[in-house]
Amino acid sequence: MSNIARAFDHGKAFIAFLTCGDPDLETTAAAVRAAVENGADLIELGIPFSDPTAEGPVIQAANLRALQGGVTTDRIFGLVEELRRDVRVPMVFMTYANVIYSYGAERFLDACVRIGIDGVILPDLPYEEKGEFLPQCQARGIDLISLIAPTSESRIAMIAREAEGFIYLVSSLGVTGTRSEITTDLTAICQAIREAASVPFAIGFGISTPEQARRMAELSDGAIVGSAIVKIMAQYGREAPGHVGAYVREMKDALRD
Amino acid sequence: MTNPRGRFGVHGGQYIPETLMNAVIELEAAYDRYREDPAFQAELTELLNEYAGRPSRLYLAEKMTRELGGAKIYLKREDLNHTGAHKINNVLGQALLAKKMGKTRLIAETGAGQHGVATATAAALMGMECVVFMGREDTERQALNVYRMRLLGAEVIPVTTGTATLKDAVSEAMREWTRRIDDTHYCLGSVMGPHPFPTIVRDFQAVISREIREQLLEKEGRLPDAVLACVGGGSNAIGSFYHFIEDRSVRLIGCEAAGRGIDTFETAATMNTGRLGIFHGMKSYFCQDEYGQIAPVYSISAGLDYPGVGPEHAWLHDIGRAEYVPVTDEEAVEAFEYLARTEGIIPAIESAHAVAYARKLAPTMGKDQIIVITLSGRGDKDCAAIARYRGEDLHE
Numbered sequence: 001m002s003n004i005a006r007a008f009d010h011g012k013a014f015i016a017f018l019t020c021g022d023p024d025l026e027t028t029a030a031a032v033r034a035a036v037e038n039g040a041d042l043i044e045l046g047i048p049f050s051d052p053t054a055e056g057p058v059i060q061a062a063n064l065r066a067l068q069g070g071v072t073t074d075r076i077f078g079l080v081e082e083l084r085r086d087v088r089v090p091m092v093f094m095t096y097a098n099v100i101y102s103y104g105a106e107r108f109l110d111a112c113v114r115i116g117i118d119g120v121i122l123p124d125l126p127y128e129e130k131g132e133f134l135p136q137c138q139a140r141g142i143d144l145i146s147l148i149a150p151t152s153e154s155r156i157a158m159i160a161r162e163a164e165g166f167i168y169l170v171s172s173l174g175v176t177g178t179r180s181e182i183t184t185d186l187t188a189i190c191q192a193i194r195e196a197a198s199v200p201f202a203i204g205f206g207i208s209t210p211e212q213a214r215r216m217a218e219l220s221d222g223a224i225v226g227s228a229i230v231k232i233m234a235q236y237g238r239e240a241p242g243h244v245g246a247y248v249r250e251m252k253d254a255l256r257d
Numbered sequence: 258m259t260n261p262r263g264r265f266g267v268h269g270g271q272y273i274p275e276t277l278m279n280a281v282i283e284l285e286a287a288y289d290r291y292r293e294d295p296a297f298q299a300e301l302t303e304l305l306n307e308y309a310g311r312p313s314r315l316y317l318a319e320k321m322t323r324e325l326g327g328a329k330i331y332l333k334r335e336d337l338n339h340t341g342a343h344k345i346n347n348v349l350g351q352a353l354l355a356k357k358m359g360k361t362r363l364i365a366e367t368g369a370g371q372h373g374v375a376t377a378t379a380a381a382l383m384g385m386e387c388v389v390f391m392g393r394e395d396t397e398r399q400a401l402n403v404y405r406m407r408l409l410g411a412e413v414i415p416v417t418t419g420t421a422t423l424k425d426a427v428s429e430a431m432r433e434w435t436r437r438i439d440d441t442h443y444c445l446g447s448v449m450g451p452h453p454f455p456t457i458v459r460d461f462q463a464v465i466s467r468e469i470r471e472q473l474l475e476k477e478g479r480l481p482d483a484v485l486a487c488v489g490g491g492s493n494a495i496g497s498f499y500h501f502i503e504d505r506s507v508r509l510i511g512c513e514a515a516g517r518g519i520d521t522f523e524t525a526a527t528m529n530t531g532r533l534g535i536f537h538g539m540k541s542y543f544c545q546d547e548y549g550q551i552a553p554v555y556s557i558s559a560g561l562d563y564p565g566v567g568p569e570h571a572w573l574h575d576i577g578r579a580e581y582v583p584v585t586d587e588e589a590v591e592a593f594e595y596l597a598r599t600e601g602i603i604p605a606i607e608s609a610h611a612v613a614y615a616r617k618l619a620p621t622m623g624k625d626q627i628i629v630i631t632l633s634g635r636g637d638k639d640c641a642a643i644a645r646y647r648g649e650d651l652h653e
Contacts, residue, residue, distance in 0.1 A: 050550040051419060053428045054274045060418055073548050097272050097535040102549025124272045149276040174436035
């Protein structure tokens with residue numbers, strides 16, 4: 001059983017995304033702890049990439065700020081190592097294929113095992129290309145998280161059957177970013193995932209309000225929030241962790257109702 | 258030359274968000290259907306000939322040949338195509354394909370603006386909506402092309418993210434495609450991106466080498482000894498090389514933009530300074546730092562200012578079938594001026610990179626040997642920038 005399953009074993013999961021190093025790694029660490037203390041069940045740590053093609057403006061800007069601040073993959077490994085002294089919830093990396101490829105997949109994943117990372121999410125690694133990293137992940141017990149999109153239709157069963165850890169269902173077309181309304185009818189997609197998958201699934205992209213989180217979690221096993229948290233980081237900088245904690249509490253409470 | 262999964266050796270593939278997978282699968286299925294369809298091919302040939310002005314001339318550059326004192330030099334005049342560059346070959350093919358697929362809207366990235374102008378042109382011709390993404394910096398370097406696109410009815414969106422150049426325009430076009438797939442075809446301008454684009458664009462550009470072959474056999478009764486073309490993403494180069502790949506006697510030489518030199522950070526010479534990576538949907542060579550962050554590249558040429566190279570070129574490089582040589586800004590500008598003076602032809606600054614290398618290569622070859630240089634585009638768009646490079650400010 002994957003460690004990630006623990007995030008889903010006590011009700012609907014709230015999954016929080018943060019870009020590492022925005023504004024600096026100390027603040028990232030404090031924000032992660034604030035999120036966990038206030039009910040986040042799983043943490044997605046974004047390793048910044050120069051050209052994040054699946055991200056909207058908010059996370060793009062966070063990536064650039066973090067890189068300009070001098071964050072590197074190695075320094076982020078140090079951050080996770082430090083967090084793992086007391087943070088027990090599952091943590092996964094979200095980044096782009098080239099970050100892992102360039103570092104050397106085996107070397108990168110060995111580090112993940114050593115520092116206590118449970119999985120990786122790569123938005124530019126679809127089902128057809130997962131062979132690029134899957135054997136190396138499986139050999140180390142790191143879950144390679146699958147994404148399903150509203151356009152996946154005929155592909156859902158194929159992807160869901162082989163999914164590990166949890167499935168990341170993308171709520172809407174387009175890139176990451178808050179949306180005032182999620183218009184996609186996800187009911188049929190959620191049904192198809194349920195039928196094929198043996199792992200839980202959570203919905204992300206566009207979720208920012210407690211009401212949206214509640215609706216998405218009703219359809220699935222949890223809600224993933226990225227841009228809304230990254231916006232708080234951008235707004236408050238080093239003072240952000242307290243605000244992130246308050247926001248996570250409000251969102252998690254909405255999932256408990 | 259491509260295996261079914263779009264691989265060229267280890268290069269290529271489909272490293273894209275799940276949201277786009279069905280779009281590229283649908284595109285591949287449509288292309289597989291129409292590539293062998295005689296009616297489609299006849300319609301495309303008609304457009305290429307009657308609208309774009311093909312076949313383009315293979316011109317013997319006698320003065321240049323005499324001055325350099327070595328190999329005989331022919332220029333493949335893609336600059337004489339409608340819209341002034343080779344880009345129209347690919348665009349007419351893709352626009353026709355998109356139309357058959359029921360798409361009503363074309364989006365495109367552009368660097369120098371040539372591909373954007375070609376896409377806007379095809380969209381106007383075929384009654385399609387058109388949106389072009391162009392790095393803010395390039396909209397300034399290539400203001401005339403921005404005006405041309407707007408005149409043709411396209412919307413030009415300046416991209417301000419990242420380095421605000423070609424790679425960011427590609428990223429933004431990919432993002433736009435994930436937002437709107439149903440009615441939109443992404444008309445990618447080079448032999449890059451996820452499968453099937455490198456194959457589709459190569460096939461539509463292969464008309465260049467097919468014609469060179471026929472024209473040279475007619476004029477000289479033999480194949481060339483070397484074919485030279487500039488390489489950014491590599492579409493005019495692969496088009497110029499393709500029908501010679503099996504002919505081992507023909508040297509295939511891609512000329513990369515070295516910018517201020519391959520020993521500086523201000524370069525865009527991917528083969529000479531990059532390493533293997535995964536970006537913009539493909540595995541290939543990329544300029545990047547030790548952590549895989551894509552490097553901000555530089556070249557005087559907006560069309561070659563890209564940190565990667567098409568996967569088929571990466572493979573031709575790996576197997577030693579093609580050579581990739583760096584050419585600096587200064588060498589390219591000198592070649593730009595040289596060709597204008599010597600042959601009365603103003604080449605695009607991109608194409609001038611190939612002319613620059615020919616100036617070095619020709620004198621080392623025998624008078625019985627033949628070089629073909631592909632002039633991928635014409636240089637009107639570059640005059641203001643080159644004048645500026647030479648310290649002269651033009652007010653257009």
